[in-house]
Amino acid sequence: MPSDAHVKLFIPGPVEVRPEILAAQTAPMIGHRSPEYAELQARIVPKLRPLFGTEGRVFIVTASGSGLQEAAVRNCVARRCLCLVNGAFGARWHQVALANGKQADALEGSWGVAIRPEQVDEWLQAGDYDAITVVFNETSTGVLNPVPEIAAVVHQYPDVLLLVDAVSAAGGVEVRADKWGIDMCLTSSQKALALPPGLALCSVSDRAMARAESIPHRGWYFDFLEYENYASKNHTPATPAISLMRALDAQLDAIVTEGWEVRFARHQRLMGQVHTWVMANGFGFYAEAGYRSPTITAVRNPRDVDVGTLNAYLRGRGMLISDGYGPLKGETFRIAHMGDVTEGEMSDLLETISEFLEE
Ligand SMILES: Cc1ncc(COP(=O)(O)O)c(C=O)c1O
Missing domain, CATH: 3.90.1150.10 (Aspartate Aminotransferase, domain 1)
Structure with a gap:
């Protein structure tokens, strides 16, 4: 061949990305501060809410999912976080936290075995954590961690923000950020959403925003407060991947049609x-x-x-x-x-x- x-x-x-969705990227370019762009973002945001099961804010970021793993720890970890690790991407998130100068412990489970809520409870009791990172679907092992059950445990610790990587779940598995009480849920475009790589998407709770306000050095590119500020005008702080957003717009319509x-x-x-x-x-x-x-x-x-x-x-x-x-x-x-x-x-x-x- x-x-x-x-x-x-x-x-x-x-x-695989369907030809119609690839074709949606080829429309002529527009300025990212133009009314046409603001209309595009305004059209996409409400259609993204069901992806995360939220009525709240969602951000569209030009990055891959790892960028939002970084955003999560920069904006939401003030003191120390617990990272659940039962595969390569849980381990990656722990590394990301350490690389950003955060104090982070790894709850190491066996690969191929789901993390149990009781294990999480034990660790949260023992440590002084203010956030926890959980990979919903471990792409390295094919394990779907029990996020709703883990969330129920995390909520017994009111200071602990629940950060969830739904990179290979969202769009293929139901996520209910509001119902389960997820403070930040992130995903990438190139997985169950069936889009080209290059966009990262997340839901962010009010609690997560309040935490971000309390943290002095969040960086700039992934700063939630900057994102919030620009989102109010249907813009993003830096130039977004407009072509990919057109594909996202078309794909969300197709998903609504499918149901x-x-x-x-x-x-x-x-x-x-x-x-x-x-x-x-x-x-x-x-x-x-x-x-x-x-x-x-x-x-x-x-x-x-x-x-x-x-x-x-x-x-x-x-x-x-x-x-x-x-x-x-x-x-x-x-x-x-x-x-x-x-x-x-x-x-x-x-x-x-x-x-x-x-x-
Ligand atoms: C569960 C999970 N988290 C994070 C990532 C990293 O995402 P990205 O490659 O979009 O940066 C991946 C990539 O395969 C993943 O499967």
């Missing part, structure tokens, strides 16, 4: 399809039962399939999956089932992997 041939991405981000609930149900069915195939083909799951992700499956590989050879075969047929993350390379491979992927496309992928296994 020629090197520029279209290869459908079943990797955990960036995921948020219908979208979440499709993700559940896609997960079911992958699970059925995994069990029928002598593979297993890296994530423990009961906490498996609706957007990504980390497949245990007891058959020792060479993932590089499998992916070369798939690429020749216009598809691509992902190897295991970091230390899980080879021991697992990952199939993403997030975004706009259909059940028909998932069947094609799984049938093609089965063909490879038979050859």
Whole structure:
């Protein structure tokens, strides 16, 4: 296959973006202080609220999700934070906190095992924390951490802000920031929202804003107070990625047409399809039962399939999956089932992997 041939991405981000959404980026440029731009942002913001399950503020930031991990600790950690770590992205957030000069402890759980609310309670009792970071969906392991249950524990500690990374969850799994009491929830465009990379989105509570006001050196690019100030005029502090915002605008319309609930149900069915195939083909799951992700499956590989050879075969047929993350390379491979992927496309992928296994 020629090197520029279209290869459908079943990797955990960036995921496949539909041609209509890619095309939405090609409209002529506008100034970011123009009325046209303000209309674009004003149109997007209310459509973003259901993504986070909030009636409150949402910010659109030109960055990837890691930028908002940084924003979270800069704006919301005054004293010390507890970082829940049961995979690579929980570990990343802990590193981000330390790299920003924050005091941060890691509650290290086993990879593949969900963090339990009781563990969180023990740590919060023992330490003087004012924030906690939680990755909802660990993309490295395919574990969906029990955020609503963890949130219930965190709320027993009124000073502790709950910061949630929903990067590979939001848009594929329901998030209810207001109901669950999440103070900041962040995501990236290139995962279950099925957009190109480059935008990061978040909901921010009043409590988080009040915390930010109390912290003197929040930096500038990710300062929530700057964002709030500009948001009141439907602007952003710096030049935003206008083309990506046009794609976001179009994609949110498409999601409303599909229906948020219908979208979440499709993700559940896609997960079911992958699970059925995994069990029928002598593979297993890296994530423990009961906490498996609706957007990504980390497949245990007891058959020792060479993932590089499998992916070369798939690429020749216009598809691509992902190897295991970091230390899980080879021991697992990952199939993403997030975004706009259909059940028909998932069947094609799984049938093609089965063909490879038979050859
Ligand atoms: C759960 C999670 N958090 C954070 C990130 C980092 O996001 P980004 O690559 O958009 O900076 C990723 C990326 O895969 C992720 O899966």
